[in-house]
Amino acid sequence: MPHADEIWTGGTILTMDPANPLAEAMAVTGGKITAVGRSSDVENLIGSGTTIHKLHGRFVMPGLVESHTHALWGACRTLFDIYVGFDASLTDLLDAVQERCRENDPSQVVFGGPWRPVMRPEMGANPRELLDAISTEHTIVLHDASQHLLWCNSLALQRAGIGPDAPDIPGGIIERDPATGAPNGILAETATAAARALVARSPDQLGEAVREAVRYFTSFGFTAFKEPMAFEEELRTYQTADQCGDLSMHMAAHIVHSSPLGGNLVPYDAMDRLRRTYASENVRLDFAKLFLDGVAPGFTASFIEPYLAESGYDAALHDPDATLLIPPAELNDMLIQLDRRGFTVKMHAVGDNAIRKGLDAIAAARAANGPSDMRHEIAHSSFVSDTDLCRFNGLNAVAEVSPKMWYPNPGTAVQKALLGTDRVEKNHRIADLLAAGAEVIYGSDWPASAPDANPWTGLAGMMTRRSVDPNFPGTLAPNQAISLANALPIFTSNGARSLGMEHETGSIQAGKWADFIILKEDLLNTQPMDVAAIRPQRTYWKGRVVFESCD
The missing domain is CATH 3.20.20.140 (Metal-dependent hydrolases)
Structure with a gap:
């Protein structure tokens, strides 16, 4: 076997390979793992050009996989939007909106949040009026904590084409003034689409957001x-x-x-x-x-x-x-x-009825198309009924x-x-x-x-x-x-x-990409609540350092 480019030795390596769960050393060449095992065996691959990394007892494990994250949304929130935190009061949020309106030219949409359902009584029968009191010249669009509801001022409603006599939108909710029936500023689900479209990002902003998202994710070990x-x-x-x-x-x-x-x-x-x-x-x-x-x-x-x-x-x-x-029949056809x-389909489903209908649709696809390698996903799976628990395995659903x-x-x-x-x-x-x-x-x-x-x-x-x-x-x-x-x-x-990458990443095995993280803590001997404080010292992707802690 040719000499390795790099070798890590002298630590505990959790491989996530059931056949070889723990190792002492690993070798990497060309960004891929070439050997994992005992130090004495892996060190046989040392040559004149091999870089040797002494782990000094530190813990190595595969890089993590985040299977549901709106990376650009999140990074844009960090870089460009109002964000007052999930525990902020309504006053905190309105103060932040007022400050952003003072800073921004009226041509810029004031966007951010979050607001929460517990704030609804304070927002009154016509929540748009609270935002109108801050500005009628700025377009103000605020999302709730779930990002499925928006709170708009009158200008935002107008620009979104939701006027006083706007009809209901299928699949969405336009909340209305109980006295006049006019939209009160709160939109849900499909009714949010036109208002959300008012929040435009430039290509430069989106490029900056990708870089911020990668920095953020790799700092956690993804x-x-x-x-x-x-x-x-x-x-x-x-x-x-x-x-x-x-x-x-x-x-x-x-x-x-x-x-x-x-x-x-x-x-x-x-x-x-x-x-x-x-x-x-x-x-x-x-x-x-x-x-x-x-x-x-x-x-x-x-x-x-x-x-x-x-x-x-x-x-x-x-x-x-x-x-x-x-509708279920349409979903089955989709x-x-x-x-x-x-x-491979990911289906947002929170309630137990939605989860059941998603599983029914996967069953329809299996019946119509026969066996498939596509492992369709129920996103969130928040409230699974007793009846449907075993159906995931039977349908090869995730x-x-x-x-x-x-x-x-x-x-x-x-x-x-x-x-x-x-x-x-x-x-x-x-x-x-x-x-x-x-x-x-x-x-x-x-x-x-x-x-x-x-x-x-x-x-x-x-x-x-x-x-x-x-x-x-x-x-x-x-x-x-x-x-x-x-x-x-x-x-x-x-x-x-x-991801369809089980042969390329997700475990530390020969032939896979060298995607791994180094921790100073021994994860296997860390108390469960103390796990929350863990942060990687280094994150490697394809064998190169993509994050390094300053600590």
Whole structure:
């Protein structure tokens, strides 16, 4: 065997290879792993040109995979938007809007957030009036914590074509003044598309956002991610970044077929064109996105049982399918068509009824097209019914657990008020899904419903069902806590498989890319709650350092 370019030795290497779970050393040549094992064996590959890295007892493991993150949204929030945090008050948010209006020329859209459902009583019957009082010259568009609802001033409504007599929009909600029936400034799901389109980013801003996202993700130890909702602008941005060397991560993007945030269906032939046009070395595009329902705070998540009557919901008129964004027969046809064209589909599904309909659609595709390597995903999988737990394994479907709501957080009280404590205690049934044989992947959904993309707090919470934030004590469904051994594949090898890269990354094995991180902590002997504080000292992608801590 030829000599290695580089060798790491003298530490503990967690490989995520069941046949060889722990090693002492590894060799890398040309960005790929060429040997993993005992130090004495790997060191036989040392030659005159080999660089030797002494680990001094440090811990090495595969790079992490983030399977659901809106990277450009999140980076643009960091760089350009108003962001007051998930715990901010309404006054904090309005003060930030006022300050941005003072700073910005009226030609620039004032965009940001988040606002939360608990603020709704303070916002009054006509929330647009609060924003109009700040400025009638600036276009103001504020998103909620889930990014599924917008709060607009009158100018934003006008520019979005939502006038006083605007008709309802299928699949969306236009909240109205109870006295006049005019839009009051709150939009949900498909009704947000025109207002969202007012927030334009320049190519330079998007390029800067990619660089910021890569810096941010690699600082946590991610070496791969999936963009869960991509239109042509996002695809072009990622391809450009890859071609100029700014995308030092593996990634895949789910091309939108249906989205409440983007207007009309994207035709199948157009999706094929986008896939052909924008795929590049590190950008994989054999993936598609559908939205089946919305989110609980907007009463748009589709549940078999009604929301609580005391939350203001008319339980007597409950129809589980009324909040589905795609009728079941149409959804089945979409899955059949996308599966046949070779797209792995990620379906946004929060409520148990939406999850069931997503699984039904996968079953329809299997029946129509026969066995397939496409492992379609139910994104979020927040509330899986008892009946549907075992169907993931039977259909070779993937349960994505996202966002990080398997421990108490700012949204827990809102969910309990809408759904009741018993139902919320069945939120993110990770242990039950694993016991039923489902393959599970991790996604933060950052920046939607997640203040950050930190996987280590997510990993700690997965093992404890507790938050590291003392402001949110207690546990959420503690019976769903899982062990580190069961959690780690969710963040590594399972994520790699969801990218279609199980033979290239996700574990430290000969022949795979040298995608790994170095920790000073021995992860295998770290207390679960202490895992939340872990940060990599270095992140390697294809054998080169893409992040190095200053500590």
